[in-house]
Amino acid sequence: xxxxxxxxxxxxxxxxxxxxxxxxxxxxxxxxxxxxxxxxxxxxxxxxxxxxxxxxxxxxxxxxxxxxxxxxxxxxxxxxxxxxxxxxxxxxxxxxxxxxxxxxxxxxxxxxxxxxxxxxxxxxxxxxxxxxxxxxxxxxxxxxxxxxxxxxxxxxxxxxxxxxxxxxxxxxxxxxxxxxxxxxxxxxxxxxxxxxxxxxxxxxxxxxxxxxxxxxxxxxxxxxxxxxxxxxxxxxxxxxxxxxxxxxxxxxxxxxxxxxxxxxxxxxxxxxxxxxxxxxxxxxxxxxxxxxxxxxxxxxxxxxxxxxxxxxxxxxxxxxxxxxx
Numbered sequence: 001x002x003x004x005x006x007x008x009x010x011x012x013x014x015x016x017x018x019x020x021x022x023x024x025x026x027x028x029x030x031x032x033x034x035x036x037x038x039x040x041x042x043x044x045x046x047x048x049x050x051x052x053x054x055x056x057x058x059x060x061x062x063x064x065x066x067x068x069x070x071x072x073x074x075x076x077x078x079x080x081x082x083x084x085x086x087x088x089x090x091x092x093x094x095x096x097x098x099x100x101x102x103x104x105x106x107x108x109x110x111x112x113x114x115x116x117x118x119x120x121x122x123x124x125x126x127x128x129x130x131x132x133x134x135x136x137x138x139x140x141x142x143x144x145x146x147x148x149x150x151x152x153x154x155x156x157x158x159x160x161x162x163x164x165x166x167x168x169x170x171x172x173x174x175x176x177x178x179x180x181x182x183x184x185x186x187x188x189x190x191x192x193x194x195x196x197x198x199x200x201x202x203x204x205x206x207x208x209x210x211x212x213x214x215x216x217x218x219x220x221x222x223x224x225x226x227x228x229x230x231x232x233x234x235x236x237x238x239x240x241x242x243x244x245x246x247x248x249x250x251x252x253x254x255x256x257x258x259x260x261x262x263x264x265x266x267x268x269x270x271x272x273x274x275x276x277x278x279x280x281x282x283x284x285x286x287x288x289x290x291x292x293x294x295x296x297x298x299x300x301x302x303x304x305x306x307x308x309x310x311x312x313x314x315x316x317x318x319x320x321x322x323x324x325x
Contacts, residue, residue, distance in 0.1 A: 036279075036290035039272050044242045044262030045294065046184040047272075049280045052192050052248070052255040055318040058280045061292065062184065066166055067261045069182040070236030070244050071131045073174030075190050076155045078127055080143055082198045085120070092121040101148070102138040105173060108220075109134035110212065124201075125210040128234065129219035133173040140172025148172055159186065162193050163319070176238050184259040189319050191233055191246045191257045205232025205248070223247050223270055227277065229254075235266070243269040249277050256280055264295055 038045050038061075046062040057063075084090045095117040103112050110132045112118070118126065123139055126132040137148055144151025148171060155169040164186035170177040195202050208225065209218045220235050229251025236244040242262035249256040258276050263269030279290075 034290050035293055036275070037272070038292050038294045039264055039268030040242055040262040040295055041264075042294045046259075046261040047276065048184045048188050048257075048259045049276050050188045050192065050257045050319055052195065052250075052257045055192075057318060058256070059276060060185070063188075063259075064166060064183050064185050066181040066183060067244075068176070068180065068238060068241035069167075069174055069187065070238040070241040071133075071174040072182070072187055072234055072236040072244050072246060073169060073172070073180065074127045074131060074136050074236075075187070075194060075234050075246065076159065076169060077136050077139055077172045078124065078204075079190065079194055079197075080151070080155060080158060081120070081124065081139055082194075082201050084143055085201070086198070090120055092119065094120045096120065096123055096135075096138050096142045098134065098138045099141055102134050102141060105133040105137050105175065108132060110217075112138070122210075122212055124204050125207060126212070126217070128204045129207055129210050129221075130217050131220060131235070133175060136173035137171070159190075162189055164189050174236055174238070176240055184261050185319070187244075187246050187259045187261075188257045191248065191259070192319065194233065195248060195257075202232065205234065220266075221245075222266065223273060226270065227274055237266070245269055245273060247273050247277075254281060 042062075044067070046065055046067050047060065048057060048063040049059040050057055081090075085092070096119070098112040098114060098116045098118065100114045103114050108131050110118075110126055110130065112134050118135060118138065123135050126135040127139070140148045140151035144154060151172055152169045155172070156167065159167040159169065164182070166181065166183040167186045168179055168181055170180045174180070194205075206224060207219070208221065209216055211217070221232075223230050223245065224232075227249070229249045230247055231250050232248045233246050242264060243266050244261045244263075245259070247258040249258065256277060258273050258280075260269055260272050260276070263272060
């Protein structure tokens with residue numbers, strides 16, 4: 001009877017690896033939990049990240065809850081102005097008169113006096129870069145046949161056409177009004193519509209300053225130039241809303257629209273936008289289960305069994321007018 005020969009070293013290693021694979025296959029490990037810091041109180045915060053190419057929602061919290069848009073309102077004022085440009089109703093050289101009502105709007109503004117005018121091209125830059133309230137109201141009055149109220153009704157009707165079900169406009173600039181409401185989801189719809197409908201005008205949203213009457217006017221959107229791939233679009237703030245932003249990211253074959261509303265400061269809002277972009281571009285986004293830590297609060301609790309974790313979108317959630325993926 002011959003003595004059994006020891007297994008070669010290679011065979012021993014293969015056997016050991018096979019054993020480890022079997023053991024690992026019998027263990028179900030939950031994906032690691034991460035903490036997402038939210039720079040806002042829960043009653044003000046809302047956010048959404050959308051793949052602008054497919055309409056698929058990658059992240060959302062309170063995305064359909066009503067919030068105050070503040071100067072994000074001017075995105076719709078600009079949408080209506082771009083429509084007027086494309087239809088030939090106005091040109092970039094058309095002069096917009098500034099009424100007493102428009103000139104009386106509180107800052108931020110360019111400080112026009114009654115009877116002065118501004119050309120359409122400068123008006124676009126003033127709304128995008130400076131978020132000028134006097135210019136937005138002047139444009140609204142011009143396009144509304146002399147009535148800002150009429151223009152606000154036109155804005156709301158356009159919002160319904162675009163699928164913005166939670167939005168109502170009462171003015172053209174976003175200054176405080178209890179009836180002027182929107183949602184993070186609606187702002188994402190509007191951001192995508194601006195890019196898809198007016199690609200020839202979207203370059204305005206990437207501008208951080210412009211020259212007007214011989215002086216340099218600087219803007220508020222510090223996300224421009226901060227992260228490679230960010231190409232717009234608009235910020236907003238009133239006390240009731242907190243710090244809002246809609247951001248477009250377009251690089252390396254990925255196109256995202258990020259909306260954050262209700263932040264306690266512009267810096268914290270911008271940090272949060274950057275964190276959401278990084279999270280959405282990561283390979284493990286679908287498996288991540290972020291625990292939300294609101295400003296001044298302990299981390300939010302985990303989701304109940306069978307329900308999505310906080311901050312995770314439903315798998316088939318998509319925006320109107322774009323295919324689900």
